Amino acid sequence: MANVRATSKARPPAPFCASVQPWPPPHRLTFDAIRDSVVASGREFGVEFLVAINRDGNLIESTKGSRSNTGLSQKLHRALLDSTSQLTVHHNHPSGAPLTRWDLAFLALPGLTTIVAHSSNLGTTATSLARLSAGGREALDRAISWGGEYGAFLDLYDALDLPFSFDESIQEEIFRGLIDVAEANICNKLALFAAMNRSKLFVVDSDFAPPSLFGRADIQLGIDEMAVRIVRRFDATAGVT
Structure with a gap:
């Protein structure tokens, strides 16, 4: 991926290992059971x-975080840096926001x-999930090779920092x-998801109603x-066109 760090404005710190509380996972580790469990617990406690789980459906980590953060245990941190882990990470958003x-x-x-983010607010639940396409993974693996895992993390964070050309019309x-502000925010986020899909670098799915x-x-244009700008920020030598 192209080095976009020089254009960054406000960037978060790299992921860190935060103190988290253990939390008993659901008895069944199916997609629906995990969704129902994190959503119900989020509604009860108001936190994430x-x-x-790994590719075989085995539990790797299950934790309780804060209102706006899951935290990151040492165990999960190690697994995230191991390419053989092939993790699917579910969490809830008490605010109701998508990924x-x-x-x-x-x-x-x-x-x-x-x-995967399972978002719950005012009694309704919606899910959004994302993964990299083969081309996107290759591009980020190249970024890791020269900038390290957290360099790639911050580059991806920057690459998705896109201005919306239709903000004025939404305002x-x-x-x-x-529309209200919440609907406008959902529209902006769904636009980003659509642009990520059109870039062919990601596969994003959401059951949020647009x-x-x-x-x-004008929004579709x-x-x-946005999709073109995402592609331009990835290294062309990764075979992404």
Whole structure:
């Protein structure tokens, strides 16, 4: 991936090993059982819960975090840096938000295959999940080879920091009372997900219902422009076109 660090504005620190509390996982480690467990626990305690499983469906880690962070145990940290782990990491978002750019940046770490956020707010639940395509993984492996795992993490965080060319039109919809701020935020996030898919570097899925304005021509054109910018930020030598 191209070195985009020089263009970064406000960047987070690299992932760190934070103190987390152990949390008993659900008895069954199916997708639905994990979703129901982290969502129910999130509603009860108002914090994030995490369940990480490997490709065989075996439990790797299960922890309780804070209101806006799962934390990161030493055990999970080691697994995320091991390319043989092939982890799927589930967690809940008590705020109801989809996957964040911080969540997505963890895909740069070689041990993570899929990141999943189960979002719950006001009694409704929606899920968003993402993984790298083969081309995206190759590009980030090249970035790791010269910048290390956390260099790649921060590069991916930066690569997804894209201005929305249709922000002004969305603001106008808010001022006219046609949508609220929450709907506008969902629209922006779904636009990023769509651009990631169109870049062919990611596979992103979400069952968040898009606001009605999402289908507008100017928004769809903006998504195409975002996809082009994502591709440009990845190293062309990785075979991504």
